Amino acid sequence: MKRRRSAAPPTERRVAGRQPFIIVTGLSGAGKSQAIRALEDLGYFCVDNMPTALIPTLAQLAMRGGFENAAIVADVREQRFLSTFPAVFKKLRKMKRLNPVLIFLESTNDSLVRRFSETRRPHPMGRNKSVMEGIREERARMAPIRAIADEVVDTSDMTVHELRQFFMGLSRDRVRAPLVVTLLSFGFKHGVPVDADVMFDVRCLPNPHFVPTLRRRTGRDRAVAAFMEREPATRTFIEKLEEYVQFALPYYVQEGKSYLTIAIGCTGGRHRSVMIAERLRDRLAAVSGTRVRVKHRDIRRSTK
Numbered sequence: 001m002k003r004r005r006s007a008a009p010p011t012e013r014r015v016a017g018r019q020p021f022i023i024v025t026g027l028s029g030a031g032k033s034q035a036i037r038a039l040e041d042l043g044y045f046c047v048d049n050m051p052t053a054l055i056p057t058l059a060q061l062a063m064r065g066g067f068e069n070a071a072i073v074a075d076v077r078e079q080r081f082l083s084t085f086p087a088v089f090k091k092l093r094k095m096k097r098l099n100p101v102l103i104f105l106e107s108t109n110d111s112l113v114r115r116f117s118e119t120r121r122p123h124p125m126g127r128n129k130s131v132m133e134g135i136r137e138e139r140a141r142m143a144p145i146r147a148i149a150d151e152v153v154d155t156s157d158m159t160v161h162e163l164r165q166f167f168m169g170l171s172r173d174r175v176r177a178p179l180v181v182t183l184l185s186f187g188f189k190h191g192v193p194v195d196a197d198v199m200f201d202v203r204c205l206p207n208p209h210f211v212p213t214l215r216r217r218t219g220r221d222r223a224v225a226a227f228m229e230r231e232p233a234t235r236t237f238i239e240k241l242e243e244y245v246q247f248a249l250p251y252y253v254q255e256g257k258s259y260l261t262i263a264i265g266c267t268g269g270r271h272r273s274v275m276i277a278e279r280l281r282d283r284l285a286a287v288s289g290t291r292v293r294v295k296h297r298d299i300r301r302s303t304k
Contacts, residue, residue, distance in 0.1 A: 018099035019063045021092065022071035023055070025085075025145060026105030027138055028124050029115040031155045031163050032073045035105065038167040039071040041258050048073045052084045056091055063097045077124050082141050089148065104142075104149035109135055111156040161255075178291045179253050181284065182261045183277040185219070187269025187298040196263035198248075200241060200276075206231045208271040218299050219274025228275055238276065242283045249287055269298025 022044070024035050033048070040046040045067035047058065052074055062070040074081060092100040107115075109132065116123060116131045123134030125141075146152060155163055186193050188203070208214040208224045217224050228234045245262065252260050264280070266272035274296050284292045 018097055019059075020069055021059050021062055021098055021100045022069075023089070023092075023100060023102045024071065024073045024105065025075050025102065025142075025149075026153075027107060027112060027135070027142065028076065029112045029119075029135075030105035030107045031158070031160075032075065032105055034160050034163050035103070035167055036071065036073050038164040041164075042069075042167070044069045044071040046071050046073075049077050050074045051078055052081050052088050055088050056095075059092055059095060059098055059100070063095070076138060076142070082145075085145060086148065101151070102145075102149045104146050104152045105155055106139075106146070106152065107154060107156045109139075179249070179257060180259050181249070181290050181292045182259070183281055183284075183292065183294045184261055184263045185269055185273035185277040185294075185296045185299065186263055186265045187267055187273070187301065188265050189267055190269060190298050190301065192265070193261070193263045193297065195261050197261050199263045199265065202237070202264055202266050202272045202276050205234050205237060205266075205272050205276075207267070209268065214271070217271075218296075219271045219276070220278060220299075224271055225275050225279075228272065238279050238283075241276070242280060245280065245284060246287065249284075249290055253290065268301065269296070270301065274299055 022039065024032050024039075026032060036046050036048050045062075047070075050058065050072040055072065055074065058070060058072065061067065074085060076082060089100065089102060092098060112135050113131055123129065123131050123138070125134035125138045129137075153166060158166075184193055184196065188201075192199070206228055208217070208219075208227050211227060214221075214224050214227060219225065219228075249260075262280075264273045264277050277294050277296065281292050281294045284290065
């Protein structure tokens with residue numbers, strides 16, 4: 001990743017008490033769509049292809065408490081952007097309670113040509129021109145806006161994940177959308193969940209299905225939990241499972257993942273997997289940066 005400036009990231013230059021307002025612009029194909037998605041995942045209120053004339057209105061709404069953080073994409077898709085944006089951004093700079101940050105994304109001509117070739121979309125600077133002609137014209141006409149940017153980021157050699165990491169690093173004190181962890185119990189005989197990110201098999205634990213008084217109950221019942229926890233292996237399994245998940249979750253948060261599904265399976269999905277998922281939820285409730293929920297996919301299926 002290449003940057004024009006070596007100064008601190010824009011959000012570290014925030015002035016206390018001012019409302020952060022991020023504007024993403026730059027060359028077509030440089031990654032603005034990925035950037036706005038990353039900011040949205042971080043909890044920003046985001047608007048793509050914002051009309052330039054409406055930018056001050058959105059900034060005023062943000063200052064009035066309408067949004068905790070706001071970010072927009074504005075670029076040449078709007079016909080009047082090139083002629084009107086510099087004056088609009090100057091106006092934003094003068095707002096006393098606003099801290100506007102302009103981020104300009106660019107890339108080499110070769111990488112932009114490759115990206116347009118992959119998407120097979122025409123360049124917005126002209127449908128009757130070649131992609132290279134459109135890129136050169138846009139680069140020349142965007143030069144004045146690039147010159148006033150707080151941060152210029154070259155995305156030529158960046159993957160989608162690296163671009164996301166850049167935006168995640170914009171703020172040390174941001175309000176990040178929590179990682180939503182779904183503990184999904186299921187029965188292997190009913191099929192493996194297609195949306196599982198991580199999967200654990202608990203069929204090695206004592207099975208309440210073979211106890212006549214427990215067969216029609218579920219892993220939510222105290223009697224089922226007590227039966228399973230009488231076995232030391234169950235308690236050890238839960239401790240080891242919690243230890244691993246506690247270890248791994250911060251890395252998923254750091255990666256910027258928004259959702260994580262941890263699937264826990266037994267034979268029928270009614271007893272063991274349900275009980276383990278419930279216990280794990282209780283133990284993970286206090287993990288910072290996460291929100292834990294439980295879903296029992298097969299709990300209501302027949303015990304036969």
